[in-house]
Amino acid sequence: MQNQLYYGDNLDVLRRHIKDESVDLVYLDPPFNSNANYNVLFAAKDGHQSAGQIQAFEDTWRWDESAARQFAETVESGGSVADVLLAFERFIGHSDMLAYLAMMAPRLIELRRVLKETGSLYLHCDPTASHYLKLLLDAVFGPTHFRNEVVWKRTSTVKGNFGQGSKLWGQATDTILFYTKTDAYTFNQPFNPYSAHYLEGAYRHVEAGTGRRYRLVTMIGPGGAPKANPQYEVMRVTR
Structure with missing residues (x-):
């Protein structure tokens, strides 16, 4: 698999097209429950942007029949991931957050499957769900395969959340969770020359x-x- 882009549900793509232990590195920047709709723009054959577009996904998660079905399918498979999802169910109930986590769980399981023994995964998220996602990743990869939590700081806070009269600190960081499939992972330490x-x-x-x-x-x-x-x-x- 080289120089290929897939358009569609990544869970379907992973299950149908990506072989076991065939991927060196996974970086994912999943939706954070941002309450926004994301569209895909199409280009015409001459290279100009077409007026046509479709809604790629709606980043507003709701506990509904689809979420309940995905939750049940993952729980029925058993194991640590099922245990964590059931614990989430007892703690946060059939909430929008549980719908989000039920969507993420099978995708993380598939991503671990396609990683090589030397592979690594970086999951980019924000404080909305980072604490839940870390527990889910612990269940998928094992707690001992957590390597780092990287804090990514923006140059400014999210617009509108730290103005005059605000009652919370400015939200200026995201989180990148770094996991590996095994202890035999590849890590090339980056270096920059001194000025x-x-x-x-x-x-x-x-x-x-x-x-x-x-x-x-x-x-x-x-x-x-x-x-x-x-x-x-x-x-x-x-x-």
Whole structure:
């Protein structure tokens, strides 16, 4: 599967088209119950935007027959995911949030199925449901395969939620939950080069002949008695 885009319900696409253990990385940015409708715009054959559009999905979740059916199907399959959904049912009842979680559960199960043993999953969400989704992910992947919670900060708060007279803190962050399928996952740590300004300030000395920058630091053990007075020997000198 290379360079392919699928349009449609991702649960159907996953079950019909994506093989077991065939995916290296999953990033999903599911709807957050934003009470908004999302449309798909079509382009004409000449490349210009067509006036035609369809509603892709309505991000307003309601507990109805469809939600109840999806909830029942997942619970009937048993396992930890079923246990968590039943716990949610006892706690929050047949609510809009339970409808949302019932929609997410089978999709997360399928995403785990298609991940390779070395694969990872990043789920982008907001505080509306992040605490519920983490429990659901713990059930799908196992608590020990939770790796990080990444806090993504916007440059400004959500419009209208922190104006004059507001009675809550500004909502300026989203959450990205990082899980892996196994302990043998691939993680390529990102690095960025130091800026010239930082190098000139932190590494002020230049080695003759090579031009390499370096800095001088104390060799005295830090912390004193609270840190057991650590000592180091260099060139027969102990400090």
